[in-house]
Amino acid sequence: MQASPLKIGLLGLGTVGSGVVQILQANKTAIGIKLGRDLEITKALVRNPQLPRQVNYDSIRLTTDAAEIIGDPEIDIIVEVMGGIEPARSYMLEALQCGKHVVTANKDLLALHGRELLDTATAAGKDLLFEASVAGGIPIIAALKQSLAGNQIKQLAGIINGTTNYILTAMAEQGREYADVLKEAQELGYAEADPSSDVDGLDAARKLAILASIAFGSAVTLNDVYTEGISRISKTDLEYARELDYTIKLLALANESEERVEVRVHPAFLPNSHPLAAVKGVFNAVYVVGDAVGETMFYGRGAGSLPTGSAVVADLMQVVRNMKTGANGNLNCTCYRRLEIKPVEEFKSAYYVRLQVKDEPRVLASLAAMFAEAGISFASIIQKPKPDEAAELVLVSHPCQEGQMQQAVENLKVYAKVLNICNIIRVEGGQ
Numbered sequence: 001m002q003a004s005p006l007k008i009g010l011l012g013l014g015t016v017g018s019g020v021v022q023i024l025q026a027n028k029t030a031i032g033i034k035l036g037r038d039l040e041i042t043k044a045l046v047r048n049p050q051l052p053r054q055v056n057y058d059s060i061r062l063t064t065d066a067a068e069i070i071g072d073p074e075i076d077i078i079v080e081v082m083g084g085i086e087p088a089r090s091y092m093l094e095a096l097q098c099g100k101h102v103v104t105a106n107k108d109l110l111a112l113h114g115r116e117l118l119d120t121a122t123a124a125g126k127d128l129l130f131e132a133s134v135a136g137g138i139p140i141i142a143a144l145k146q147s148l149a150g151n152q153i154k155q156l157a158g159i160i161n162g163t164t165n166y167i168l169t170a171m172a173e174q175g176r177e178y179a180d181v182l183k184e185a186q187e188l189g190y191a192e193a194d195p196s197s198d199v200d201g202l203d204a205a206r207k208l209a210i211l212a213s214i215a216f217g218s219a220v221t222l223n224d225v226y227t228e229g230i231s232r233i234s235k236t237d238l239e240y241a242r243e244l245d246y247t248i249k250l251l252a253l254a255n256e257s258e259e260r261v262e263v264r265v266h267p268a269f270l271p272n273s274h275p276l277a278a279v280k281g282v283f284n285a286v287y288v289v290g291d292a293v294g295e296t297m298f299y300g301r302g303a304g305s306l307p308t309g310s311a312v313v314a315d316l317m318q319v320v321r322n323m324k325t326g327a328n329g330n331l332n333c334t335c336y337r338r339l340e341i342k343p344v345e346e347f348k349s350a351y352y353v354r355l356q357v358k359d360e361p362r363v364l365a366s367l368a369a370m371f372a373e374a375g376i377s378f379a380s381i382i383q384k385p386k387p388d389e390a391a392e393l394v395l396v397s398h399p400c401q402e403g404q405m406q407q408a409v410e411n412l413k414v415y416a417k418v419l420n421i422c423n424i425i426r427v428e429g430g431q
Contacts, residue, residue, distance in 0.1 A: 005040035009069035012082030013044045019309025021055045035320045043069045070095050080104040096120045103315040105132035111206035111222040118333035125329040129315035134207040135284045137307030138300040144214045151290030153215040156254045160207045162282035162302045163191045163198035164250040169280045172238045200229035201265040208252040212263050216256045218339035226344045228266035247277045262342040269427040345403035350427035356420040359391040363417045374408040376400045
């Protein structure tokens, strides 16, 4: 005989919460068979119970009082999909301390307070699972914690923000400028009215902090991640990228060397031969290199009601399996080391440098000398004439340290023949 339904409390019934409800209703029979018992959402925290919703919630009691859900002794699992830092943090800590398992999609909270939450869950012997916090429906957390656990992860690179990937894809394919495509993305619902979290790279940085912590077994927080956004990328930069057989992506990059972790989010030239170069539109992908498995890539929809809801439901099912085997709380925090964060000055990559200069003899030679003084040489140079006795130069360097490039830029700023430093973008993935 099948056990009685396992009862779930839902904190939030917006986009992701609605997806969770829809999946549990649509796939109820299959999920019940796989687990040996049904999953039943009995209560949901909402701001306004009177608002119309696109899911059938007739069997769910809506409430504006979180204590009614967290304090319910019949509820075994709390699903937090309300977002934000507070009161979500307090609700999750209280739920764990009350003896409830927690499943969350809250990347912001985990990137800042993940260690506190995971330690609380472990001390309580309860699960805190968060597959939905990174890359929507792509099962990257489970892959790093379980499927690739026997590897030493050498490198992790990802396109983990759909908004910026949509913008850069449209700019590249349609020859449009950043502001124009951003406005379109907002009209289509791909970008928020205030898009800063996405376009400034903060959303990707939060996700990278979570992934890097798991990949390298050492806690990484949002403040550790060097972050740049895409607002300075122009269609001219994308045209040069195409000419050089590259594309431009907002990359989240992490690697470990010499007992130090390097974590950064920024736009980058990426060779068209690289697997991530083909990831377009709102799709996400995470490229992982392990010492045993080699190169792997995880690809799919990185956001949305059903993709993210899919990850939440997968975690719910894992909690139930852990309950059946008495394994709850055993795979919460996987950080077993304390590695140093590499300073930005020591980051190493090649660079694309676009300048406008006076079209006069010996300017290029003088520029080459300035870069050589900083220890930088060039793999390729493009020069194109411009009106008013100016020229546009594109220099692609060999790999060098960030500190060397900063030194060269300071020299450029005081050289009278340089009219404008148009853009400087890192080049990743080999030249």
